[in-house]
Amino acid sequence: DQQVKQNSPSLSVQEGRISILNCDYTNSMFDYFLWYKKYPAEGPTFLISISSIKDKNEDGRFTVFLNKSAKHLSLHIVPSQPGDSAVYFCAAKAGGTSYGKLTFGQGTILTVHP
Amino acid sequence: GAGVSQSPRYKVAKRGQDVALRCDPISGHVSLFWYQQALGQGPEFLTYFQNEAQLDKSGLPSDRFFAERPEGSVSTLKIQRTQQEDSAVYLCASSLADPHYNQPQHFGDGTRLSIL
Numbered sequence: 001d002q003q004v005k006q007n008s009p010s011l012s013v014q015e016g017r018i019s020i021l022n023c024d025y026t027n028s029m030f031d032y033f034l035w036y037k038k039y040p041a042e043g044p045t046f047l048i049s050i051s052s053i054k055d056k057n058e059d060g061r062f063t064v065f066l067n068k069s070a071k072h073l074s075l076h077i078v079p080s081q082p083g084d085s086a087v088y089f090c091a092a093k094a095g096g097t098s099y100g101k102l103t104f105g106q107g108t109i110l111t112v113h114p
Numbered sequence: 115g116a117g118v119s120q121s122p123r124y125k126v127a128k129r130g131q132d133v134a135l136r137c138d139p140i141s142g143h144v145s146l147f148w149y150q151q152a153l154g155q156g157p158e159f160l161t162y163f164q165n166e167a168q169l170d171k172s173g174l175p176s177d178r179f180f181a182e183r184p185e186g187s188v189s190t191l192k193i194q195r196t197q198q199e200d201s202a203v204y205l206c207a208s209s210l211a212d213p214h215y216n217q218p219q220h221f222g223d224g225t226r227l228s229i230l
Contacts, residue, residue, distance in 0.1 A: 004156075032216040043118070043205055043221035044157070051216055089156050093213070099170040100145060100213025104156030 003027045004092050006105035015114050019077040023090035023105050026071060030092040034102070035064060035075045038087045047088075048075070080112045116140065118222035120206050126228045127196050135191045135225045139208030146189050147219060148181055149205040157205050163189060164212055196229045203227070 005024045013019045021035075031052040036044035050057040050064045050073075057064050063076045073090055087109050091102040119138040127133050139146050145164055149157035150173075160179070162170040165186035174181070178196075183189040193200055203226050207219035 034218055036221075041223070043120075043207075043223045046218040046220060049216070049218055091156075093216070098213070099162045099164075100209070100219075101147065101159040101162060101170065101173070102149075102157070102219060103159070106154070106156050 001026070002106075003030075004090060004103050004105040006088075006090060006108050008108050009106070010109040010111070012111045012113065013080045015082055015112055016079045019075075019080045019084065019110055019112065021075040021077075021088050021090075021108050021110065023073040023075075024071060025073065025092055027092070027094060027103070028071070029094040029096060029098070030103075031095040032093040033064070033066060033073050034091045034093075035062075036089045036091060037084075038089065038107070044089060077110075080110075082112050082114050085110055085112050118206055118208055118220055120204075120222035120225050122225060123223065124226050124228075126230065128230050129196060129198060131196055132192065132194045133196055133227065135193075135204050135227070137189045137191070137206030137222060139187065139189070139206070140210075140220060141187075143208035143210050143220075144212055145209045145219075146183055147207045147209075148189070148191050149207065150175075151203040151205055151224070153202075160191070160204075162213075193227075196227075198229045201227055201229045 034049040035047045148160040151157040159173040163183040203224040207221045
């Protein structure tokens with residue numbers, strides 16, 4: 001079963017506009033959520049995270065929103081830049097005895113057009 | 115270097131051969147994870163080490179997969195009698211503290227394994 005889902009395989013945005021990437025999850029034991037960015041032939045690079053006790057975390061152009069009742073996570077990038085074009089993965093960690101393993105979504109390809 | 119280092123970057127092996135993939139985590143990082151990423155998918159968890167102790171190997175797909183971290187730093191993922199379905203990118207990640215502390219995992223660039 002897919003515990004973390006990114007339902008949009010791709011997203012295309014104009015430079016300077018907002019990019020919104022979405023993620024849904026099913027496991028109520030998840031207590032920590034992360035977004036990673038991945039360029040071809042490179043490993044995922046950590047962008048931003050949020051704990052389940054918060055509903056928003058901001059870092060520069062990146063903001064992550066968490067809606068626990070809807071089990072929904074989103075990443076906002078404002079303003080979008082061509083260098084943001086990459087694959088974005090959301091990931092989640094369960095509390096308790098999960099030993100910290102991350103469960104990833106399938107990824108969303110973001111293309112930012114100049 | 116400052117990041118997680120993996121070697122080799124690319125590995126081609128014939129079906130039935132054994133392979134060994136190496137991971138050098140960020141210095142001082144307690145936690146080390148291995149993930150497998152198939153084409154077009156997100157990474158999937160394989161195994162977790164806290165220092166030299168392998169605390170979770172629930173994601174290893176078969177007993178042909180074996181991982182070790184004998185001195186609590188460098189780790190090796192070994193695949194015996196490789197099969198074509200083992201073809202994937204193998205990613206290593208490390209984090210500073212044990213997982214009770216919510217900290218991000220930092221990934222290497224992976225080893226792309228192709229089984230012919």
